[in-house]
Amino acid sequence: MVKEYSIGQLSKLCDVKVPTIRYYEEIELLDPPGRTAGGQRRYPQAARDRLSMIAHARDLGFSIDSIREFIRMADHPSAPCEDLDLIAEKHLSDVRKRIKQLQALETELTAMLKSCDHGSVAECRILTVLSDHDQCKTQH
Amino acid sequence: MVKEYSIGQLSKLCDVKVPTIRYYEEIELLDPPGRTAGGQRRYPQAARDRLSMIAHARDLGFSIDSIREFIRMADHPSAPCEDLDLIAEKHLSDVRKRIKQLQALETELTAMLKSCDHGSVAECRILTVLSDHDQCKTQH
DNA sequence: TCCAAAAGCTCTAAAGACTAGAGCATTTAA
DNA sequence: TTAAATGCTCTAGTCTTTAGAGCTTTTGGA
Numbered sequence: 001m002v003k004e005y006s007i008g009q010l011s012k013l014c015d016v017k018v019p020t021i022r023y024y025e026e027i028e029l030l031d032p033p034g035r036t037a038g039g040q041r042r043y044p045q046a047a048r049d050r051l052s053m054i055a056h057a058r059d060l061g062f063s064i065d066s067i068r069e070f071i072r073m074a075d076h077p078s079a080p081c082e083d084l085d086l087i088a089e090k091h092l093s094d095v096r097k098r099i100k101q102l103q104a105l106e107t108e109l110t111a112m113l114k115s116c117d118h119g120s121v122a123e124c125r126i127l128t129v130l131s132d133h134d135q136c137k138t139q140h
Numbered sequence: 141m142v143k144e145y146s147i148g149q150l151s152k153l154c155d156v157k158v159p160t161i162r163y164y165e166e167i168e169l170l171d172p173p174g175r176t177a178g179g180q181r182r183y184p185q186a187a188r189d190r191l192s193m194i195a196h197a198r199d200l201g202f203s204i205d206s207i208r209e210f211i212r213m214a215d216h217p218s219a220p221c222e223d224l225d226l227i228a229e230k231h232l233s234d235v236r237k238r239i240k241q242l243q244a245l246e247t248e249l250t251a252m253l254k255s256c257d258h259g260s261v262a263e264c265r266i267l268t269v270l271s272d273h274d275q276c277k278t279q280h
Numbered sequence: 281t282c283c284a285a286a287a288g289c290t291c292t293a294a295a296g297a298c299t300a301g302a303g304c305a306t307t308t309a310a
Numbered sequence: 311t312t313a314a315a316t317g318c319t320c321t322a323g324t325c326t327t328t329a330g331a332g333c334t335t336t337t338g339g340a
Binding site for chain 3 (some may be wrong): 006039
């Protein structure tokens with residue numbers, strides 16, 4: 001007998017709030033699950049995997065649209081190579097851009113913390129760094 | 141005579157859309173500027189600096205509320221710097237976590253592209269990577 | 281088996297951070 | 311001087327969630 005999950009169980013397992021799960025169904029990011037005689041949702045294991053993937057990708061900062069592409073990719077592993085290649089490449093460059101931006105941000109935040117040596121705001125460079133783009137250690 | 145900017149000039153200089161500038165004024169992130177006889181906004185240099193700071197901070201991922209804190213502290217320069225420090229620290233650890241996650245994803249996407257190179261159909265591991273935390277090269 | 285509590289259902293509305301459009305007024309530059 | 315560009319306010323929409331009201335279904339213990 002196959003294990004099924006209620007929406008609440010899925011919510012806990014994937015750390016996604018119940019209304020969010022219903023929202024994902026509404027925007028067709030999740031397939032509509034089966035229902036009990038009383039109308040309650042019952043999810044198969046596959047739904048758990050997918051929701052977990054969505055949650056993880058969201059956490060990584062991917063847009064819903066990007067996730068739709070991931071899903072499309074995953075659902076058609078036999079699609080022509082060029083198509084897959086193109087989609088993957090687009091996402092890879094996205095990921096790399098994101099990493100670069102975050103590394104720039106890391107550098108700046110580290111510099112801010114270093115210069116903010118628990119003095120008063122008068123000497124705190126966080127505000128200076130934030131106001132003046134030329135002060136940035138990196139481009140973005 | 142002091143240089144003043146129209147809202148459109150400010151928009152171009154700071155790369156912030158015109159309605160967004162008005163929105164920032166509405167939520168009191170920007171001081172209401174002076175007006176011409178005809179009622180158009182005219183911004184002093186200081187407004188440009190502030191908007192530039194706000195835009196930069198938003199770009200770095202700070203929330204409006206965090207920015208409010210920065211501004212509040214800028215207006216009270218004798219206050220201790222620790223609060224500001226805390227905000228930056230919180231962001232820094234967040235940023236580092238995200239960098240690690242994305243680097244793991246980059247690895248997977250690169251592998252996918254490689255397997256696509258020989259004209260054969262890629263075995264799509266992206267969904268697995270995204271769903272299964274245990275598969276990740278790094279912790280998060 | 282019965283019943284209260286927990287969990288689920290739909291629907292509406294809000295939050296945060298913008299963004300777009302309608303319809304009109306003011307500035308600017310040829 | 312006059313047409314184009316820009317600005318004004320106001321309303322309403324976007325996207326991704328999240329919360330609440332009011333009702334129904336499930337579940338677990340007596």
